[in-house]
Amino acid sequence: MARSRLTPERAAELYEAVLDLLREVGYDALTMDAVAARTRSSKATLYRQWGSKPELVAMSLRNSKPVDISRIDTGSLRGDFHEMVSQADDGQMERDNALMCGLARAVHENEDLLQALRELFIEPEITGLDVLLQRAVARGEISADNPALKYLSHMLVGAFVAHPLISDEPMGQSVLHEYLDAVVLPALGVPAGGD
């Protein structure tokens, strides 16, 4: 019942403050004290609501992704993927990327953070993608035993991580649309071009 005390607006404010602090000081230096001070809330509230720092961080990341992938339904897998990219925001992608880089080392060193991220942030995203894939299987666009299905996240994450290392061209929608057509859809066996 304590969980019901925060309004969605107040929770969104808290999540935003956590991401700001993450960008400023990184995961290791991010303390519940600092979050409480920044948001003028009590540490007791934070712990009651989120349980732990890893869970608070994971939920803040999840909240920063307003697109519910599973609700995208254009009638084709190609259309769904491109719509997913179109609903993203270039500035947001840059900020997300900075955040994920900041967390990469922390994830490697904190097993509890890895577990919280998987459960609260990564798995919901993968579940959303699976909804799109299962619809495409049902429509006969892709085969249910396509070996690339389990690697969809690998392909998408790769674009985000590799691109800034290799290219001066900023990461954004145009790169992702091209990557979908050049790599993701061919790997899944969806023919190039229109639907």
Next chain:
Amino acid sequence: MARSRLTPERAAELYEAVLDLLREVGYDALTMDAVAARTRSSKATLYRQWGSKPELVAMSLRNSKPVDISRIDTGSLRGDFHEMVSQADDGQMERDNALMCGLARAVHENEDLLQALRELFIEPEITGLDVLLQRAVARGEISADNPALKYLSHMLVGAFVAHPLISDEPMGQSVLHEYLDAVVLPALGVPAGGD
């Protein structure tokens, strides 16, 4: 001429020490003083030989990859890719991954490190991959204007970065062999199965 003073064995020792320090303290806390102390060399030697900390770090990473990709030549792209994975070492991959996670944030915050990594570590790898791809084009296995060619690194990096986030199965040769057949070769339009 000062550059000729270090033997390859001594340089390899220095590179190894730099990677150890990176793993222990991270990029920001890695100082040329610490490298000098650890390796019983003078800071003057380090600066004369490598110019700067970003260049020393980039060369240390490059030295940790003993496989010269461009020398792999099995007669088919599928064979070349799988040979590349077979020459890697599972323990080495785990260590590389830990290192790259440690560097992810530093790369985002230090433009000079990004530039050194690109020039001394990433571009030589991409050049090696390009040799394999160009041979495959010459043999008629893939088309020179295949839009997936420029995204090969994105695909490969993706497997390394995404896998530990998603799966408890350790990253290693078996995952990579499967990923090559499920994703990379189909995206390039190389048919599944044997040659």
